[in-house]
Amino acid sequence: MSSDVSAPGGAVVARGQARTDVLTRPLRRWRSLLRLLWRAGPAHVVALGVLVVVLGLLPTAIILATGELVGALPAAVEHGLGSADGTTALLALAAVIVGWTLRAFGHNAAGYLRQVLDSAFTSTFHETIARSVLGTRGVAPLERPEVTGELAALEDAERRGQLRSTVSTMSNIAMSRLTGLSALIVLLGLRWWAPLLLASVWQLVNLSYRRASAKGVTVGISEGASEVRRSEYLRGLAVGPGAAKEVRVFGLAGWVVGQYADAWSSVLGAIWRSRRANRLLTAVVVAAILLAHGLVLLTLSRDVNRGAIGVGEVAVFVQAAVVSFSFGWLGDMQWWLTRSLDAVERVERLGSLLATTDPVRPTPPDRRRTDGAVDVRLRDVSFTYHGRSRPTLDRLNVHVAAGQSTAIVGANGAGKSTMVKLLCGLYEPDSGRVLLDGLDAEVAARGRVAVIFQDFVRYELSLRANVGFGSLTTADDDVPVDDTAVDPVAAALRDAGGAELLARLPNGWDTVLARGYDGGVDLSGGEWQRVALARALAAVRGGAGLLILDEPTANLDVRAETELFEQFLDLTRGTTTILVSHRLSSVRRADRILVVHDRRIVEDGSHQELIAQEGRYARMFALQAQRFAVEEPAAVPSGPEVVRDA
Numbered sequence: 001m002s003s004d005v006s007a008p009g010g011a012v013v014a015r016g017q018a019r020t021d022v023l024t025r026p027l028r029r030w031r032s033l034l035r036l037l038w039r040a041g042p043a044h045v046v047a048l049g050v051l052v053v054v055l056g057l058l059p060t061a062i063i064l065a066t067g068e069l070v071g072a073l074p075a076a077v078e079h080g081l082g083s084a085d086g087t088t089a090l091l092a093l094a095a096v097i098v099g100w101t102l103r104a105f106g107h108n109a110a111g112y113l114r115q116v117l118d119s120a121f122t123s124t125f126h127e128t129i130a131r132s133v134l135g136t137r138g139v140a141p142l143e144r145p146e147v148t149g150e151l152a153a154l155e156d157a158e159r160r161g162q163l164r165s166t167v168s169t170m171s172n173i174a175m176s177r178l179t180g181l182s183a184l185i186v187l188l189g190l191r192w193w194a195p196l197l198l199a200s201v202w203q204l205v206n207l208s209y210r211r212a213s214a215k216g217v218t219v220g221i222s223e224g225a226s227e228v229r230r231s232e233y234l235r236g237l238a239v240g241p242g243a244a245k246e247v248r249v250f251g252l253a254g255w256v257v258g259q260y261a262d263a264w265s266s267v268l269g270a271i272w273r274s275r276r277a278n279r280l281l282t283a284v285v286v287a288a289i290l291l292a293h294g295l296v297l298l299t300l301s302r303d304v305n306r307g308a309i310g311v312g313e314v315a316v317f318v319q320a321a322v323v324s325f326s327f328g329w330l331g332d333m334q335w336w337l338t339r340s341l342d343a344v345e346r347v348e349r350l351g352s353l354l355a356t357t358d359p360v361r362p363t364p365p366d367r368r369r370t371d372g373a374v375d376v377r378l379r380d381v382s383f384t385y386h387g388r389s390r391p392t393l394d395r396l397n398v399h400v401a402a403g404q405s406t407a408i409v410g411a412n413g414a415g416k417s418t419m420v421k422l423l424c425g426l427y428e429p430d431s432g433r434v435l436l437d438g439l440d441a442e443v444a445a446r447g448r449v450a451v452i453f454q455d456f457v458r459y460e461l462s463l464r465a466n467v468g469f470g471s472l473t474t475a476d477d478d479v480p481v482d483d484t485a486v487d488p489v490a491a492a493l494r495d496a497g498g499a500e501l502l503a504r505l506p507n508g509w510d511t512v513l514a515r516g517y518d519g520g521v522d523l524s525g526g527e528w529q530r531v532a533l534a535r536a537l538a539a540v541r542g543g544a545g546l547l548i549l550d551e552p553t554a555n556l557d558v559r560a561e562t563e564l565f566e567q568f569l570d571l572t573r574g575t576t577t578i579l580v581s582h583r584l585s586s587v588r589r590a591d592r593i594l595v596v597h598d599r600r601i602v603e604d605g606s607h608q609e610l611i612a613q614e615g616r617y618a619r620m621f622a623l624q625a626q627r628f629a630v631e632e633p634a635a636v637p638s639g640p641e642v643v644r645d646a
């Protein structure tokens with residue numbers, strides 16, 4: 001009942017809202033664009049603005065001066081250049097020359113300013129996005145579908161180069177509009193209806209082409225969207241490094257190219273079909289342009305016949321009628337500008353989405369330690385990922401004393417990495433508290449937690465940056481990089497077992513760890529893991545009091561992982577350490593082992609205690625030992641690889 005009553009009212013409100021939006025949305029978009037532009041370089045914006053006005057009005061000024069010159073010439077010829085008519089002609093000629101000279105210089109200067117502002121605008125645009133994205137506490141807001149949608153659309157606009165010439169496009173359009181408008185004003189001198197008629201017909205052109213191109217784009221985007229994505233994906237398969245090996249080994253080259261061509265021509269087919277449907281509209285618009293200009297020129301010729309206007313005025317009105325086209329459709333420029341406005345609107349929306357999805361929680365008044373090992377406490381912590389109905393962690397209670405080494409083990413998907421992410425303050429729990437030295441992890445983690453995730457980042461930068469990012473302050477220090485006694489970054493790499501790697505790199509610490517760069521080298525999976533571990537050790541040297549290794553060693557063999565973890569525990573003695581691994585033999589030396597199962601911690605104790613309990617851990621350990629004994633009996637008899645829950 002209530003919905004029956006409210007529905008019509010709601011529809012009226014929605015219609016009213018839509019109408020208001022039609023009016024306010026363009027204003028909002030323009031305001032955002034101009035605000036970004038202003039931030040890109042106010043002085044350049046003012047200078048370009050002045051030039052746009054001058055260059056926009058100059059063509060009409062030149063037309064007027066030309067008219068004056070043409071009008072004065074017969075009398076000047078008759079009475080000589082020294083006469084008053086001669087002076088008028090000479091002044092008009094001078095005005096024309098000055099006008100053209102100004103135009104040439106003005107366009108040069110405007111070209112320079114446009115270039116500067118185009119790149120400044122793009123970088124301000126990127127900076128605004130980066131600020132919004134990096135400004136969130138944690139990563140949860142970035143996983144919201146509406147945020148990922150906006151980011152994907154912005155990336156797409158970027159890839160298509162839709163922003164690179166925003167300022168050029170905008171200034172060119174503004175200039176053309178000013179020229180068209182001033183030419184129309186001049187035509188008022190012929191008949192009051194002449195500019196109105198031409199302006200209307202150019203607006204008709206504008207409307208119809210905007211509709212046609214929007215339709216083409218919509219067809220391209222909506223009907224062809226999946227085909228566009230598919231063709232781009234196929235192109236990536238053909239030319240990108242990701243699939244290069246498989247495409248060759250499986251002989252997929254012909255198939256990839258054929259599929260790419262099919263997908264692309266199906267997109268183009270849809271766009272061409274949509275354009276063909278506009279032929280009638282185009283014919284009507286062309287007829288309207290011819291008719292309107294015909295009427296204006298007919299009126300003009302009748303005035304000439306009647307002797308109502310002179311030759312100078314004819315020159316002015318004919319040129320003004322021709323130049324009035326600048327009031328009409330300006331081709332791709334308008335399309336590009338609309339794309340820029342769309343992108344700016346998205347940036348604004350992204351900013352407000354990220355601002356509202358990240359409420360700040362109050363920090364408790366507990367004590368705060370600023371150095372040494374971190375005391376970790378999870379108090380009744382429950383956590384559910386966005387879009388999931390079931391919590392991943394349910395009322396967890398753990399206390400890890402400062403300096404303790406703890407291993408987290410459990411089957412795939414048990415929630416081990418989720419615990420790690422909560423400890424890093426990347427997500428907020430639904431309820432309960434994650435406390436580091438008594439402070440919420442979201443506020444306390446930065447600088448105090450060092451972590452190497454399973455999918456740690458392989459920065460396409462120098463070795464020194466890859467290790468030094470663990471502690472930017474140490475990496476920035478201008479110390480000799482090869483001396484492990486004084487350089488914490490070098491010491492971290494040595495401790496992580498990366499000395500041999502360093503010796504093999506062509507440019508030592510400056511070697512870029514990626515192919516495709518001068519002297520760049522890609523590393524094996526195991527070598528990358530040593531670099532990542534070195535990064536974590538650098539962080540500890542830089543003051544991190546909680547070190548978490550979330551299975552970054554999966555590419556190392558069992559023996560290497562075990563040795564590394566043991567070495568790690570020795571090196572980080574005095575630091576709170578959390579190790580996540582599926583290989584139980586690798587973490588058995590930890591002071592304490594937590595077994596995560598079905599969203600909770602089900603066992604908690606040392607290796608010996610858990611084995612003695614004969615519970616889940618003991619079963620997992622026995623199973624892994626058994627499997628390993630079958631696969632590689634000689635290597636590590638007491639505990640092995642293989643990753644399965646019992």
Ligand SMILES: Nc1ncnc2c1ncn2[C@@H]1O[C@H](COP(=O)(O)OP(=O)(O)OP(=O)(O)O)[C@@H](O)[C@H]1O
Nearest residue numbers: 143385386392410411412413414415416417418419
């Ligand atoms: N960003 C995310 N959004 C939604 N669900 C997620 C997200 N990350 C993890 N999950 C889900 O949460 C559950 C626990 O994942 P988590 O990565 O913590 O497990 P894990 O114990 O570390 O597993 P593994 O041993 O395979 O690394 C899984 O069901 C996983 O699919």
